[in-house]
Amino acid sequence: MTEWKKNAVHPLRIEGYTAEGMGVARLEGRVVFVPFTAQGELWRVRLEKVRSHMAWGRGVELLEPSPERSEPDCPLFSRCGGCQFRHLTYAEELRAKGQRIADALERVGGVRLDLPPVLGAEVPDRYRNKVQFPVASGRHGPTVGYYRPRSHDVLDVADCLLQPEIVTTLRRAFLGWMEDFHVPPYEETTNSGLIRHLYVRTNQAGEALCCVVANGRSLPHTQELIRRLRQAVPSLAGVVLNQNTRDTNVILGQDYHTLWGKDFLEETLCGMTFRLSVPSFFQINRAQTERLYAKALDFAGLTGTETVLDLYCGIGTISLTLAQRAAQVIGAEIVPQAIEDAKANAARNGVDNVRFLCGDAGQTAAQLAREGIRPQVICVDPPRKGLAPDVPAILAGMSPERIVYVSCDPATLARDVKRLAELGYHTICAQGVDLFPRTSHVETVVLLSKGEIDSKKVRVEFSLEDMDMSGFQ
Structure with a gap:
């Protein structure tokens, strides 16, 4: 029987990655997590922390390296918690992130999609603002x-x-x-x-x-x-x-x-100007955020006649982007200062077809429903924990034609997609966007529809030039 105890050394093949970017291997059906490894590699691994069905190990000898292995360009990589993927080529990092999204949607959400490649950054360094x-x-x-x-x-x-x-x-x-x-x-x-x-x-x-x-x-x-x-x-x-x-x-x-x-x-973001104080929430990668919002606007399928509800709107960045194509947008956010910033940003950019409400996402949506407001499109961009348990039913109760879900965690996204499917909203397409190169984090935007939409009719390409704000000046 294979030795399953601390300091035991075994040859292990890396089969994939965890959500935190660690390599995953198996030893007689039990899982071993090995940091700083690449999928497909064969390592001699020393077990450092052992539990009944899983262990954490350290690679002591690389027997078969992956062609996707790259020499880390930071001397502190293995000691600092900032990056997880500097030992991989950027192409392999993007592939791993796409696989993480696909696996979460299929295993947790029950959705199998032919996902396009994750949209990578042109420059994957020096991006944090x-x-x-x-x-x-x-x-x-x-x-x-x-x-x-x-x-x-x-x-x-x-x-x-x-x-x-x-x-x-x-x-x-x-x-x-x-x-x-x-x-x-x-x-x-x-x-x-x-x-x-x-x-x-x-x-x-x-x-x-x-x-x-x-x-x-x-x-x-x-x-x-x-x-x-x-x-x-x-x-x-x-x-x-x-x-x-x-x-x-x-x-x-x-x-x-x-x-x-x-x-x-x-x-500036998507042709608009935003004022950022110290505590303001703003995505840390401006260039990739523009690509993320362009895809969200694309998925929303707006024609200029729709009412859009934007939940978890922050300082209004997505709301103001959606307002370029909608009849009206209602943004909701629980942080009072963020709502004040959102109102100021709308005024600063001359956007007058958007209003902002301060309150809990679910409670605000429920109140709007009681007032008879029925948005054709709902956009949500929740924190990492995803939607609160009551929110999917509230959204479905408003009966929008489409829901655009922007997520920073594939696991909670998949959980919420499953909840929405049980309420009649089916996932049509999804797109990963790499806002955090060299780390394990990835953003995803998903389109859900109450009816049937041919995903081939959803535009795949979108130019940032389409987001010109001249009509509001």
């Missing part, structure tokens, strides 16, 4: 970096290939200020110290907004910090202090104070 650095005490002083995988240990990261170079420059200047003036990092275990996070937003214009999250109401040597940050990045738009004195893992507190410059950035 928001970066949050945790700050901690290291052996040689303060550490400003990223968490190690599955821990709260902060790894010092001098540069990250996911972030713009100006973020790297700001981090270096900020760390120098902390070191030179002995500014104490926050200590999680004792809820003491001062600096909790460095939070940076950037935009397409090359500007940056810097927010220091502190366990206090003020910073020492503030003017020197501002001087150093401005000198390091002349395009710096503003420096903000966020006060978070709570004993919590939540990054941002409720109180903000602008130390210098502006407390927002402006960004």
Whole structure:
């Protein structure tokens, strides 16, 4: 009988990937998870953590490498939790993400589709427009970096290939200020110290907004910090202090104070301008978000006569995109500040056929139904946990012709697709979009219909030029 205990070593063939990007192998019917491996590879694997039906192992010798294996271009790849796929070619990463979507839809959702390839990024690096650095005490002083995988240990990261170079420059200047003036990092275990996070937003214009999250109401040597940050990045738009004195893992507190410059950035998306404050939700990959929204608009099949309900609308990015083709759009979001931002964004872009409501998605939809509103199209873009249990029935009760579902988690998407199928809405087509290259995350947009639609009649190609806003100016 094969040895099934810690430190046992076995030759194992990698059969696929987990949702977190780990390789999956099998040993006499039991599953073994092996990080930093590629599908098809043969490894000698040491079992490091063993349970009755599964184990976690570490590859100790690569016996048969995959042609899709790539030398990681980051020296911290195996120690940092930021990326999961830098040991693979980008083509293999996209294939794996597409397979993950297809498997979830079939196994959980009961839907088998001939999915098109995942839409990959032209440039899979330096795409993050928001970066949050945790700050901690290291052996040689303060550490400003990223968490190690599955821990709260902060790894010092001098540069990250996911972030713009100006973020790297700001981090270096900020760390120098902390070191030179002995500014104490926050200590999680004792809820003491001062600096909790460095939070940076950037935009397409090359500007940056810097927010220091502190366990206090003020910073020492503030003017020197501002001087150093401005000198390091002349395009710096503003420096903000966020006060978070709570004993919590939540990054941002409720109180903000602008130390210098502006407390927002402006960004263009799909031909429109959006104002982004520090807490505003905005997709971190602008270029790929445009492709995602273009596909959602394509799936919506709007002709200019429809009423559209956009649930989980955030600051209104999808709502305003849909408004270009609809008679009217109603956006709903539970976060009050996001709704205020959405209203301001509509006014800023001259969009007058959209209104925004603050409230729970299910409760808002139910209230609209009681008022007799029957949207022809409903768009949902829920958080990772997917739709609340009561929402699918509420949506079906409104009897829309089509539902467009934008998802950041194939598993919860598949669960909700199954719920909607039981209510008479069938999945017509789906498209994966890679908003997070080199990580295990993937976005999916799905079209569901109450009636029968020939999926061949749904346009596969869509030009961003179709999303011109000149009609609203």
